[in-house]
Amino acid sequence: MPSINELEVYAQENHVPIMMKTGIEFILELIRNQAYTRILELGTAIGYSAIRMAKLSPQIQIDTLENDPERAQLALVNIAAQQLEAQIHVHALDIAQFQTDQQYDLIFVDAAKAQYPRYLEQFRANLADGGVFVFDNLNFHGMVEDPSLTENKGTRQMIKKLRRFREMLMTHPDYLTQFYPEVGDGVAVVSLLRK
Secondary structure, three states: OOOHHHHHHHHHHOOOOOOOHHHHHHHHHHHHHHOOOEEEEEOOOOOHHHHHHHOOOOOOEEEEEEOOHHHHHHHHHHHHHOOOOOOEEEEEOOHHHOOOOOOEEEEEEOOOHHHHHHHHHHHHHHEEEEEEEEEOOOOOOOOOOOHHHOOOHHHHHHHHHHHHHHHHHHHOOOEEEEEEOOOOOOEEEEEEOOO
């Protein structure tokens, strides 16, 4: 059975994006403090975050979405190795195809960064009263603040979209946003003032 540490090493060696340690610790603390039990995760990767969240309590139920079939399969193996299949439900499909009436206490978004605005719109009706969205990677390795850190045209386009998304979260009257730039790679916790 791969340990949490082994999953972290695997992710690093295979360039699989998982949350930075300060980011995952922040989310785990949020779940503990708020006693969240119903979680939707957008972006499973190898199952690392879902496993960490599910281990907090046997009451926690997680739907996690992954569009890469190989990663979804690896996540299933890792989840089974931790005996968490009853708590974590992997959906191997494009996020846009996922439809549910389920209400979630926490919607954790760590998928395609340029699609963050679409995910917010798609799932806002699924956020339970008192629940929050958590968006990761809003600094994108410091590039959102300093675009000169990359020459890649596609990355620069994505950074522009992330910057616009951050600005929208901070100014839109429907959202109450707390931004934590020092946590992980930049985390925002977003509550809905209106659904």
